[in-house]
Amino acid sequence: GQSLEQPSEVTAVEGAIVQINCTYQTSGFYGLSWYQQHDGGAPTFLSYNALDGLEETGRFSSFLSRSDSYGYLLLQELQMKDSASYFCAVSSGTGRRALTFGSGTRLQVQP
């Protein structure tokens, strides 16, 4: 089966940097995605890593180590609007392309 682990909650202050880790177990791994979900909203795509290394998109970066089955999302220059839940998700060669999601990390940004 597939499983993902990520911290349930993280708290940080405005302007700071926060890292949200994700470890996974899956077969036929294709890639690791990150989604953001504000309370009452739909998940929205943030980033995707298929290869080892760091992908940078503005204030957000995502890292993957396939050998360690590990990735993280790095958020820099935190803003209040970044308060949300962040989900890592794996896509794998199970014959379908649906994602398997972690249980989410709730990020609270404080002034």
Added chain:
Amino acid sequence: GAGVSQSPSNKVTEKGKDVELRCDPISGHTALYWYRQSLGQGLEFLIYFQGNSAPDKSGLPSDRFSAERTGGSVSTLTIQRTQQEDSAVYLCASSPQPGTSGGPQDTQYFGPGTRLTVL
């Protein structure tokens, strides 16, 4: 262009009744997914449609759940004889194409969800 739309946005029903949830994917997207999210939890995969292929129903929790996709576009998720544990937000997502090795084309675009409450 228009995103994924779902209806109704909220549905309150009595235990034992049947409900139908609708999803309109982004035009041209060949893949459509249904997920379920309980309060404070992650997303649980339910069913996946890709083009004209047989759907992957491996995530459906019981035979009370079924879904169809007509004309490769609109999808309906039906829950028969609803139970209180079916209460959740049901999310639909679509993506442009499945891809062969993963990548941005696998990005899933989510609708706003239908909040189902079974009394």
